Amino acid sequence: MKVVYLDNNATTMVAPEVLEAMLPFLSERYGNPSSIHSFGGNVAREVGRARDHLAALVGASPQEIVFNSGGTEGDNTAILSALATMPDRREIVTTRVEHPAVLNLCKHLARERGYKVTWLSVDRQGLLDMEEVRTAIGDRTAIVSVMWANNETGVIFPVEEIAEIAHEHGAMMHTDAVQAVGKIPLNMKACAIDLLSLSGHKLHGPKGIGALYIRRGTRFSPFVIGGHQESNRRGGTENVPGITGLGEAACLAAANIREENERVMQLRDRLQEGLLEAIPYAHVNGHPGFRLPNTLNIGFEFVEGEAILMRMDDKGICASSGSACTSGSLEPSHVLRAMGVAFTSVHGSIRFSLSRYNTDDEIEYVVREVPGIIGFLRQLSPFGREDLATVCTVQ
Amino acid sequence: MWEYSEKVKDHFFNPRNVGLLEDANAVGEVGSLACGDSLKLYLKIDPESDRILDARFQTFGCGSAIASSSALTEMVKGKTVEEALQITNKDIAEFLGGLPEEKMHCSVMGRDAFHAAVACYRGEPAPRELLEGELVCECFGVTDKQIEQVVAENDLSTVDQVTNYTKAGGGCGQCHEKIKEIIARVRGERLAKEKKAQPSPRRMTNIQRIAKIQEVLEKEIRPMLQHDGGDLQLIDVDGTHVSVALRGTCTSCPSSGFTLKSGIEAKLRELVDPDIVVEEVAA
Numbered sequence: 001m002k003v004v005y006l007d008n009n010a011t012t013m014v015a016p017e018v019l020e021a022m023l024p025f026l027s028e029r030y031g032n033p034s035s036i037h038s039f040g041g042n043v044a045r046e047v048g049r050a051r052d053h054l055a056a057l058v059g060a061s062p063q064e065i066v067f068n069s070g071g072t073e074g075d076n077t078a079i080l081s082a083l084a085t086m087p088d089r090r091e092i093v094t095t096r097v098e099h100p101a102v103l104n105l106c107k108h109l110a111r112e113r114g115y116k117v118t119w120l121s122v123d124r125q126g127l128l129d130m131e132e133v134r135t136a137i138g139d140r141t142a143i144v145s146v147m148w149a150n151n152e153t154g155v156i157f158p159v160e161e162i163a164e165i166a167h168e169h170g171a172m173m174h175t176d177a178v179q180a181v182g183k184i185p186l187n188m189k190a191c192a193i194d195l196l197s198l199s200g201h202k203l204h205g206p207k208g209i210g211a212l213y214i215r216r217g218t219r220f221s222p223f224v225i226g227g228h229q230e231s232n233r234r235g236g237t238e239n240v241p242g243i244t245g246l247g248e249a250a251c252l253a254a255a256n257i258r259e260e261n262e263r264v265m266q267l268r269d270r271l272q273e274g275l276l277e278a279i280p281y282a283h284v285n286g287h288p289g290f291r292l293p294n295t296l297n298i299g300f301e302f303v304e305g306e307a308i309l310m311r312m313d314d315k316g317i318c319a320s321s322g323s324a325c326t327s328g329s330l331e332p333s334h335v336l337r338a339m340g341v342a343f344t345s346v347h348g349s350i351r352f353s354l355s356r357y358n359t360d361d362e363i364e365y366v367v368r369e370v371p372g373i374i375g376f377l378r379q380l381s382p383f384g385r386e387d388l389a390t391v392c393t394v395q
Numbered sequence: 396m397w398e399y400s401e402k403v404k405d406h407f408f409n410p411r412n413v414g415l416l417e418d419a420n421a422v423g424e425v426g427s428l429a430c431g432d433s434l435k436l437y438l439k440i441d442p443e444s445d446r447i448l449d450a451r452f453q454t455f456g457c458g459s460a461i462a463s464s465s466a467l468t469e470m471v472k473g474k475t476v477e478e479a480l481q482i483t484n485k486d487i488a489e490f491l492g493g494l495p496e497e498k499m500h501c502s503v504m505g506r507d508a509f510h511a512a513v514a515c516y517r518g519e520p521a522p523r524e525l526l527e528g529e530l531v532c533e534c535f536g537v538t539d540k541q542i543e544q545v546v547a548e549n550d551l552s553t554v555d556q557v558t559n560y561t562k563a564g565g566g567c568g569q570c571h572e573k574i575k576e577i578i579a580r581v582r583g584e585r586l587a588k589e590k591k592a593q594p595s596p597r598r599m600t601n602i603q604r605i606a607k608i609q610e611v612l613e614k615e616i617r618p619m620l621q622h623d624g625g626d627l628q629l630i631d632v633d634g635t636h637v638s639v640a641l642r643g644t645c646t647s648c649p650s651s652g653f654t655l656k657s658g659i660e661a662k663l664r665e666l667v668d669p670d671i672v673v674e675e676v677a678a
Binding site for chain 2: 306311314379
């Protein structure tokens, strides 16, 4: 069965060009970039090229890019570094809708190390209240960490504006841009953000590679301490195949970003329109405008997400859900709950996330198949219509 | 990604007995939208024979919730009410070729819905375990009675297990201590029952008796003494005659004689052999 992959915010296909770029470094070009001999030195040159490509994608200088293992390491490094370099500031400002890499780190810092964490709320459409942001950030704030775009809803946050506010109070600004990089244009030269995390596998690169952008002049304390690699900012022999893969992925993303914003957005909008037209009691979660071009989160009322995903999986359609049952925990999505999405639809929320590899035919197939799935499950559901409530007075 | 059995998948993709039963004379409903799953069970019961002629369901929930509901209707159809009341949540899980641990609450939901439907049929207010009792988990609305029942029926020993079977404790986590207490209470009662049900201790061999005495000392008595800064060492066992040496604060404690007779000896008599005599010796 053909797979229609609409779960690109979870991970993406490794682009064929990326794989090709990586292969030599998994075979004959195995040299260590730190070596004096040219066999290693030539590999160091490729690492440098990858750094250039990635820097260009986010509008940074190559020296501002530190390769690491991915988004979680970047988030941990950035926040812990800010706290370490500003020991007299004991407060962190972040949002209720962060990725667990930031959310759970901040909870840990509050619980184990006594930091005060201010959790910014979001409204029904997933947007921040800028007045609340201004009030939350103060002269005791060490770091403000706000994601560039939310992984579940695709909602984009005004991180550049928040960075200005952070700087007014002498605080550092970090953003988890894992979902934004490669999907929307970013330009670090034009903004004041100090630290930015990104991950390779969300932009058609391999897993296990990512980078932290550190603005030139930013005080920094390394997280992984070891050798002199990455200009003493991240120890450990470079993941050369990963780095070259990420470099190629960045190159492709830069070339395709216009397409992402136009064709992928058209596909997403067609999917949204098709599903909402065919399915009553369904609505989009997240602000329709301030949203990544590839992301569509729909709440289907009266049905449960895992059941929807299982039946979609049976048709070869891959997506994900904010339902409690899919995560293994019993709590449904913290993002949708923070937005105040009604329980009637939070359990039945499905996230479709597209990529430039999706086609019109695939979207039409999904628009044809999903209404039947929702309809079938609603037939099964006790909610949402007249029933036999009168038979018995019990309960 | 859950590892579901083929039978779970079959009952999810091809659920049996779906929908309203217009001439139902019993309806049982458990769960809620907020909790993430809900089951409404309809039964048609022959009032003459008490036999379940038909069963239908409506379920809002995940794959295993729908499969458990479908399985339940298949299991109760054709049985008398009394026969069907014997079905436990374990039976439902087994019928489906097993459920992932985290999904066991789906089988419990099936059992609860059936009991609610039977209460409705009999004109009783509602099943005891759903109404009575103190609310333990506020996030998912689970009472101590429900937890007690599930712990006893499924031999559960950890909070995680209780969460998997009832959802209790799966939200804010504030009730974890209470759940631990309930587990300890239920298991304690059960342990005592098992002890009573054991064959006459007189039939124990010497080796069995020594092993049993050691076990009781290690598990029941030493932790109690250590809690007060004392301790004890088993020196010898001769038939029913047990020699121990007291340690730590026990050696200087004026009530150690009392501890020896009313605490240690009584416990060993209760759990090992009613003829046991405990004596303190110098180490």
